[in-house]
Amino acid sequence: xxxxxxxxxxxxxxxxxxxxxxxxxxxxxxxxxxxxxxxxxxxxxxxxxxxxxxxxxxxxxxxxxxxxxxxxxxxxxxxxxxxxxxxxxxxxxxxxxxxxxxxxxxxxxxxxxxxxxxxxxxxxxxxxxxxxxxxxxxxxxxxxxxxxxxxxxxxxxxxxxxxxxxxxxxxxxxxxxxxxxxxxxxxxxxxxxxxxxxxxxxxxxxxxxxxxxxxxxxxxxxxxxxxxxxxxxxxxxxxxxxxxxxxxxxxxxxxxxxxxxxxxxxxxxxxxxxxxxxxxxxxxxxxxx
Numbered sequence: 702x703x704x705x706x707x708x709x710x711x712x713x714x715x716x717x718x719x720x721x722x723x724x725x726x727x728x729x730x731x732x733x734x735x736x737x738x739x740x741x742x743x744x745x746x747x748x749x750x751x752x753x754x755x756x757x758x759x760x761x762x763x764x765x766x767x768x769x770x771x772x773x774x775x776x777x778x779x780x781x782x783x784x785x786x787x788x789x790x791x792x793x794x795x796x797x798x799x800x801x802x803x804x805x806x807x808x809x810x811x812x813x814x815x816x817x818x819x820x821x822x823x824x825x826x827x828x829x830x831x832x833x834x835x836x837x838x839x840x841x842x843x844x845x846x847x848x849x850x851x852x853x854x855x856x857x858x859x860x861x862x863x864x865x866x867x868x869x870x871x872x873x874x875x876x877x878x879x880x881x882x883x884x885x886x887x888x889x890x891x892x893x894x895x896x897x898x899x900x901x902x903x904x905x906x907x908x909x910x911x912x913x914x915x916x917x918x919x920x921x922x923x924x925x926x927x928x929x930x931x932x933x934x935x936x937x938x939x940x941x942x943x944x945x946x947x948x949x950x951x952x953x954x955x956x957x958x959x960x961x962x963x964x965x966x967x968x969x970x971x972x973x974x975x976x977x978x979x980x981x982x983x984x985x986x987x988x989x990x
Contacts, residue, residue, distance in 0.1 A: 712846040713793050714990050716802035719850070722988050723806025723836075726852035727782060728814040730986035731774045734765040737920040738983055741958040745895060745948075754953025758895070761948075761981055775982045779816040780854025782807045782836040783914065789845035800838055808832040819857065839911065851918060853985035859896065859978045862888035865910050868972040877902060877974050878937055884976040885941050885957070890950020893980040895958045897921055898941065901975040903965035912963040913977035918985055921959045934960045 739762070746758040768775045784803050794802075811818055811833040818833045864884045868876045881900060888896075901912025924931035938960040947953025958981075967973065 710846060711791055711793050712789070713795055714848055715795050716797040716799070716805075718990060719794070719799065719802040719848075720806040720809065722850055722990060723784065723803050723852060724810035724813070726850060726986045726988060727807055727810025727816065727854070728772075730852050730854055730984045731779050731814070731816055732772050733769050733986070734775055734982065735920075735985070737922065738958075738981075739765060741921045742981075745955045745958060749948070749954050751947055751951075751953035753951050754948040754955060757948035757951065757953075758955070774816060775984065776856060776980070777817060778819065778856040778858065779811070779833070780856045780984065781820060781860070782811075782833055783853045783855050784836045784838050785849075785851040785853065785915070785918070786838070786840045787843045787847075787849040788840055789847045790842055791844075791846040792848050799840070803836050803838055804834045807834050807836045848990045849987060850990065851985055851987040853914075853918060855914075856980055856982070859892035859980040862892045863913070863975070863977045865906055865913075865973065865975040867906065868974055870967075870970065870972045872972060874933070876972070878933075878940065880974050881937055881960070881976055882940055882944070885946075885978070886944055888978060889946055892978045893982075894946055894950060895948055895955040895981055897979040897983045898937070898957050898960040899977040899979065900937075900960065900962040901965070901977070902962060902973070903967040904973060905968075905971075906973055906975075908965055909973035909975040910977070912965055913975040916961040916963045917977060917979045917983060919961050921961075921983060923961075925962055927964070930962050930964060934962050937962075 742762050749755045818831055820830050820833050821827045822830045866880050899913040899916035901909040941957045942954055944956055946956040948955055
């Protein structure tokens with residue numbers, strides 16, 4: 702006798718579909734600045750008091766418009782391709798490996814889109830791979846029958862200014878704020894401000910660093926849903942902009958457009974803090990398959 706129990710639905714996605722989606726996202730993320738960033742620029746332009754800073758912000762807006770209209774990169778540094786995937790546990794991938802599909806998509810996207818290839822295959826021997834592979838891939842298993850793919854190209858200049866520190870728990874909020882301000886101050890004009898400051902607090906060393914990068918994916922200026930963290934974000938942003946570094950490091954009110962913090966539980970003996978700085982081209986694009 703057959704069971705009347707319904708079989709669970711399993712969605713099938715081919716590696717070719719994934720590769721094509723990643724290829725498109727690589728190009729779109731490099732050509733089009735998100736509406737959240739454009740809105741942040743416009744607000745900064747309206748409020749910036751420095752004539753030089755105001756002119757720079759206007760140039761950044763014009764640059765974004767030209768890039769979108771002509772389908773050319775916002776910046777010549779088209780980044781290390783960082784890919785975040787939320788994989789529904791009711792999804793079945795066919796035709797090959799997920800990691801291979803992602804790298805094939807990066808290869809296609811950067812080659813056919815004439816995007817700069819910036820990756821060396823060995824960090825010490827420094828020979829370019831020629832196609833911007835491999836990507837850095839983060840996969841999270843979630844409920845459901847969908848796959849969300851986020852492509853976030855990360856430029857070398859801003860990534861080089863990022864940092865992580867294992868604070869003593871006794872240093873508390875004051876220690877966290879001091880570390881973030883020190884990182885931004887040392888960075889100065891190098892990450893091409895106005896920047897977006899992603900912060901990860903808690904977890905382990907690598908978890909804090911991942912949180913800081915994930916914080917950059919949040920729509921710019923969207924506060925944390927945790928009220929105490931949203932308050933911390935506002936306080937740090939005010940202090941960062943009080944440094945006076947300004948657009949492109951030439952002075953002004955807008956050193957940063959936003960400070961965005963993500964947190965995670967921590968060990969009783971640890972207070973990890975990571976700062977991941979994004980330049981004014983805070984690029985990311987996503988699709989759901």
